[in-house]
Structure formats: C-alpha cells, structure tokens
Amino acid sequence: MEFHGALVASPGMGHAVPILELGKRLLSHHGFDRVTVFLVTDDVSRSKSLIGKTLMKEEDPKFVIRFIQLDVSGQDLTGSLLTKLAEMMRRAIPHIRSAVIELEPKPSVFVVDLLGTEALAVAKELEITKKHVLVTTSAWFLALTVYMASLDKETLYKHLSSNGVLLIPGCSPVKFDRVQDPSNYVRELAESQRIGLEVLTADGVFVNTCHSLEPVTISSFLDPENLGRVMRGVPVHPVGPLVRSAEPDLKHEVLDWLDLQPKQSVVYVSFGSGGALTAEQTMELAYGLEMTGFRFVWVVRPPAEDDPSASMFDKTTNQTEPLDYLPYGFLDRTKDIGLVVRTWAPQEEILAHESTGGFVSHCGWNSVLESIVNGVPMIAWPLYSEQKMNAWLVSEELKIAARVDAGNGVVKKEEIVEVVKRVMDEEEGKKMRKNVKELKMKTAEEAVKQISTPQADYFTQY
Structure with missing residues (x-):
C-alpha cells in the first residue's frame, strides 16, 4: 500500500513555497510514496x-500539485491580511474536504500551514492517522501565537493596552508599537487566539527555522517550564530552512544584466509577492536609490495607498504597463546603473548571484531565509503582518541587517541613502556581511542534519 501525504497551503507564495519544499522532503527522506x-x-x-x-519543472506522478479555486468576488474580505487569509481558508474548508476524500490511496498524513488550522478538523473527521501544522514563518511567531491563545481575552487586552509588550516565557518579548486600544483589533486577536488553540489539536508542529537562527526560542519550546508547558505536549520540530535552491542555468534578463556587474556591487530591492508602497513612498525610494549611486535591481509594482499587502490580491501581470508612478526621467537617469523589473523577478537566482551585495526586503520569512542561505545582508523594511518581528530578529539579534525607520509613515530618500550606504559601503555593513556568511554556513550544516530531524521514520513508525 502506498504511503500518501496530503499538504494544504493558504494563499500566497510565502505559504506555497515551504509547503512544496516540505512535500519534496517527505518524498526524498521520509518514506512517502506519494505527496x-x-x-x-x-x-x-x-x-x-x-x-x-x-518551482515546477515537470510533472511527477509521485508529487502532485492541485489548486483549490476560491471565488471571492463580491464577498467581504476586509481587515488585515491575517483576517482576509483566515476567512479565505475558512471558506475553502468544504473544497479541501471534498478534494481530500477523492484522494487514492487515502492519505496517512495531513499537513496544513498555520493559517489553515481549521482544516485539522477535516483530517480528524476523515480519520487520517497523523495531522500536523507547518509554521511557514519563525518559531518566535509560533511562540506569540500559542502564548496569546493561553491567555484569556481580558488578560491579553490588559498586557497590550498597558505597555504594548507581551512577555513570552523563555524568549524575547514582542512589542506592539501601534496597539493603543486592543478593542480596535478584535478580529485579529480573535483569529490569532483561535489559531493558537487549534495548533494544540495537531500531533506535531513543523517550523521553517533552525537552531542557528532561533536557539533561545527553540530551547523554550523544548523546556516544559516555558513554552513546552504552553504546547501541552505537542512536539515542535524545526525543519528549516525550507527554501528553493537557485537554478544555476536559469535564463533571465536580470541575470544577464547581473553578469555584467562587479562582485557584490548591486542592491536588490523587492517587497515580496504581496508588498505594496504608497505613491509617495515609491517616489522617495526611487530618488533614494538614484542618490546612493549604487547599482540596483528593483522589482516595482503599482502603488497602493491604504493597504501595504495590496499586491497579494493584485491580478496585474502586464509587463509593459507604463511606469508613470516613478519620478519623471528616473529610468533615463539610472539606465547605466539600475534595472527596473515589473511585478516579478527570479529572487532566489538574484540573491545567489555574486554581483548581489545587499537586499532591501520587506522581511517576509521566505525572503529572510533566502537572503541568509545566500549570504546576503539586508536592509529591513517591514510592511505588514509579522514582518516587524522578522525585521527585529535580523537587525537586533542576528546582526545581519540595518533597519529603516518608518515610524513617521514615509521613509525619506535621505534615510534610504544612509541605510543603503551602511550596508554596502561602511564598516557596519562589513560586519553584517561577515555575520550572514557565517550564518549561511551554520544553516547549511544544519540543513544536512535536518534530514533526520525529525527522524527519517518519524511518520512510518506510527
């Protein structure tokens, strides 16, 4: 009988990539016949x-990818990105159930990412032997989620409204710099607490991280007096970094351009598949990049005024649309030092290229890991969701990034110049580069060991 795993990812490349990479690992190292x-x-x-x-090179009968289409037209998907994605996954439950029922053979293992934990009930209903959660971001964010769920609403609100800090057992506190009145975030807090409680119904939790990145937080999960107590016996396994390796022979205009640039001379600028800047911020960034004098590759998207995650649901794919939201004459003035790319670029290959010397990033966890495994220091520019936590981790704990100050709403061109120079051309940047190169080596060593952590027979032993 075939050993079959069913994996479910919520919308967004930040969830799809780790789920797909985990699926590959299950096939290659954990005895699965099909995923x-x-x-x-x-x-x-x-x-x-x-x-x-x-990700997809050719179809593999042992590794099947299916899409669950949701029609959200005319439906209320307001609020933060967390509430939008949680509601989308809630509406996907009947489709997930039908799709899993049709699988032959019946899956023995079910894995869903953190935003789809309501689907664990489907796995239980269908009597799937083992059900797991994959946390596609940091162990620190998992710590925040499960700890918030351990508090009653009154206690949680008291913590947030009194000082905006949540003290999590055994790891760094989380600062909520914009929470003055928690009642303004009822939906977000309710969804977070629900997810945290549902995590505890799983048989285990995989986290896309490793000891080198988060030793203190991972140790707290292993300590029954700290986060181990909060997890109520549900084991936490660091299985990262789950990132796609760069394709050495990939052909793309950006890579051709990078081939012509000096080593570590280019600043790569991208805010992920979901990030969007306002029109004013887009202009400031353009002027800032021009003023630095450094070579750059910039993945641009149309501005959005009210939603920093607007590109997540933007269906625009036109590679020839006018770039009239950039400063007049910008493209002509920077044509010898810069390359502007619309909508999408091969990020893994860009970060792996020897000409890339720095990465202006929104600090989505995928991007953080890709930067680390390629040894590229960052300019941390968080926009939404847990990205502020990630930015703090890479800048304050790991010391591999400089962080912009967006406290006043707009990062001015002068600050952009200053922070890019810090990373690309100053002593501080040299230390960051040294730190990230060392971290690259440590994570590579751990990645080899992670093949047996959890053990290769972790699933088949049940």
Missing part, C-alpha cells in the same frame, strides 16, 4: 504562473 499538495488561491492562473517560474 499531494493543495494550494488555495483566488486566482489559479496567477498562482500557476508564479509556481511555474519558481
């Missing part, structure tokens, strides 16, 4: 395009 990955999306064609550009 079926379900990707929930509101735009199948866009998702296929992104996946095709980054």
